[in-house]
Amino acid sequence: MSMIEIENLSAFYGKAQALRNVSLRVEPGETIAIVGANGAGKSTLLDSIMGLVKNTGTIRMEGQDVTGAKPGDMVRRGVGYAPERFNLFPHMTVRDNLLVGAYTAREDIDKNMDAVHRLFPRLAEREGQETSTQSGGERQMVSLGRALMTSPRILLVDEPTIGLAPKVCVEIAEVLRRLSAEMGLTVIVTEQNANFALSLASRLYVLEGGHVTAEGTAVELAKDDQLAKSYFGA
Amino acid sequence: MMQIIIQGMLLSGLYALIAMGFMLIFSIGRTLNLAYGAYIMVGGYIYFWLSQQLGMPKIVGFGGAVAVGALMGLLKHRLIVKPLKGDPVAVEISTLILAVIMQSAMVLAFGDASKILLPLIPGVVTVAGAQVTYNILAATIMSWVIILALYAFVRGTHTGRAMQAVSMDEKGAAISGVDPDRINMITWAISGGLGAAGGVFFASYTQLSPSMWVAPVIISVAIVIVGGIGSIIGTLIVAHIIGFLEITVVAVLAPELRGVFTMVLIIGVLIMRPQGLFGREEH
Numbered sequence: 001m002s003m004i005e006i007e008n009l010s011a012f013y014g015k016a017q018a019l020r021n022v023s024l025r026v027e028p029g030e031t032i033a034i035v036g037a038n039g040a041g042k043s044t045l046l047d048s049i050m051g052l053v054k055n056t057g058t059i060r061m062e063g064q065d066v067t068g069a070k071p072g073d074m075v076r077r078g079v080g081y082a083p084e085r086f087n088l089f090p091h092m093t094v095r096d097n098l099l100v101g102a103y104t105a106r107e108d109i110d111k112n113m114d115a116v117h118r119l120f121p122r123l124a125e126r127e128g129q130e131t132s133t134q135s136g137g138e139r140q141m142v143s144l145g146r147a148l149m150t151s152p153r154i155l156l157v158d159e160p161t162i163g164l165a166p167k168v169c170v171e172i173a174e175v176l177r178r179l180s181a182e183m184g185l186t187v188i189v190t191e192q193n194a195n196f197a198l199s200l201a202s203r204l205y206v207l208e209g210g211h212v213t214a215e216g217t218a219v220e221l222a223k224d225d226q227l228a229k230s231y232f233g234a
Numbered sequence: 235m236m237q238i239i240i241q242g243m244l245l246s247g248l249y250a251l252i253a254m255g256f257m258l259i260f261s262i263g264r265t266l267n268l269a270y271g272a273y274i275m276v277g278g279y280i281y282f283w284l285s286q287q288l289g290m291p292k293i294v295g296f297g298g299a300v301a302v303g304a305l306m307g308l309l310k311h312r313l314i315v316k317p318l319k320g321d322p323v324a325v326e327i328s329t330l331i332l333a334v335i336m337q338s339a340m341v342l343a344f345g346d347a348s349k350i351l352l353p354l355i356p357g358v359v360t361v362a363g364a365q366v367t368y369n370i371l372a373a374t375i376m377s378w379v380i381i382l383a384l385y386a387f388v389r390g391t392h393t394g395r396a397m398q399a400v401s402m403d404e405k406g407a408a409i410s411g412v413d414p415d416r417i418n419m420i421t422w423a424i425s426g427g428l429g430a431a432g433g434v435f436f437a438s439y440t441q442l443s444p445s446m447w448v449a450p451v452i453i454s455v456a457i458v459i460v461g462g463i464g465s466i467i468g469t470l471i472v473a474h475i476i477g478f479l480e481i482t483v484v485a486v487l488a489p490e491l492r493g494v495f496t497m498v499l500i501i502g503v504l505i506m507r508p509q510g511l512f513g514r515e516e517h
């Protein structure tokens with residue numbers, strides 16, 4: 001049974017359509033990537049899964065219909081989200097930001113806090129710092145950490161490396177790999193850079209203008225010259 | 235001198251209690267709740283009705299006032315604020331209308347003559363030459379207890395942290411499993427309860443009348459503007475600045491000037507530091 005299975009998903013902002021009949025699935029333990037340019041609809045897709053955007057179509061999680069579920073329901077079902085703009089609580093400390101993530105997973109606080117501190121030792125050192133005074137890389141860590149505090153089984157990660165220094169990107173990629181390998185998390189990651197996405201994901205979906213225009217493994221997609229030009233910098 | 239310090243502490247404690255519920259809604263619900271005065275007035279009247287007209291124990295009257303205030307806050311969120319979501323002007327106008335309606339309702343129910351509220355705790359004590367009623371002493375102690383409890387709640391509980399989170403980033407709160415609607419509703423209820431509690435003490439400090447809601451709203455607006463958004467400590471400090479300012483002006487200059495310096499302070503702060511003395515800059 002797929003972890004998440006989406007059929008014919010369309011999403012609208014007022015009259016503007018941001019997603020057109022998107023269908024995709026991710027299996028338990030798998031990491032998939034959604035690749036697309038700015039404005040392709042990547043964030044809208046993740047927001048839709050999370051129940052933040054109105055949409056039509058069907059979303060199933062582990063076989064159950066979760067179309068129209070609220071964000072709180074999705075969190076309780078085990079979906080963690082690290083959004084593009086982080087959406088942290090700027091005037092709260094790192095520790096309090098993480099604790100808000102534990103709102104629905106209060107029994108697991110100690111265990112999850114340990115795991116987050118092992119993945120991001122810097123957050124343990126900076127636990128009393130307000131996130132408004134942190135660097136982009138540190139905020140990304142808090143954002144991922146907050147998502148992990150919800151005890152997720154699937155993690156949605158929206159453009160995790162955008163605007164970050166190359167060294168930090170490598171660090172974040174390493175953490176995402178460990179989450180999958182060591183903790184068995186299912187991951188959906190969005191990216192503009194297909195090469196980075198391929199270093200993490202087994203399968204890729206290409207999103208253009210709100211539509212899935214290609215899907216497959218790295219080898220399959222690399223055969224398409226046009227795609228290779230647009231997304232692999234070839 | 236001692237007179238001024240004691241009276242100043244007492245009045246400031248009362249002001250802090252009154253402003254606290256208003257600040258919560260301003261910081262978390264992002265609403266300038268001009269009908270906040272209605273909780274204060276209704277709190278005073280419910281207390282009067284239960285304890286003086288029906289002769290119930292004072293503590294029942296106080297508890298009843300707080301419960302009705304909390305219920306009013308909750309209903310207001312459900313029936314007005316939520317349906318009007320995203321339109322602060324409409325919310326402010328309708329809350330103001332609601333306050334005026336509540337004023338008429340109180341006139342209908344209790345008549346428009348002012349009433350003297352019997353003190354919660356009768357008696358007077360003389361401290362360093364200053365006459366201090368037990369009533370205002372109780373109000374001050376009570377406001378400190380409530381403020382400390384509120385601080386512990388907001389800082390140390392999951393619901394309190396969720397309240398801060400919703401005020402800073404609603405989407406971030408939602409993806410953490412917090413239901414912003416539910417948190418806002420809880421905030422409105424707490425605010426209503428705090429307002430009603432403040433109202434019982436305010437009415438016994440001045441007197442009970444259907445127009446008594448105006449002054450505390452002005453004081454609350456002043457404290458929140460000068461203190462800045464989102465700071466319990468800021469609210470507490472500014473309540474003391476304004477309380478002492480008023481007492482000093484009355485004692486040294488003239489009672490008629492009581493509110494004038496408060497207004498000057500508001501305008502000065504708005505010009506020099508729009509985010510308030512203890513507020514943070516919002517982006």
Ligand SMILES: Nc1ncnc2c1ncn2[C@@H]1O[C@H](COP(=O)(O)OP(=O)(O)O)[C@@H](O)[C@H]1O
Pocket residue numbers: 013016017018036037038039040041042043044045
């Ligand atoms: N809140 C919004 N209101 C209106 N239009 C939006 C909103 N968010 C995104 N859009 C539009 O939807 C489309 C997809 O945006 P988005 O999902 O953010 O793409 P991506 O994340 O791939 O850059 C774009 O055309 C964008 O302008």
Ligand SMILES: [Mg+2]
Pocket residue numbers: 042043044084158159
């Ligand atoms: Mg995006």
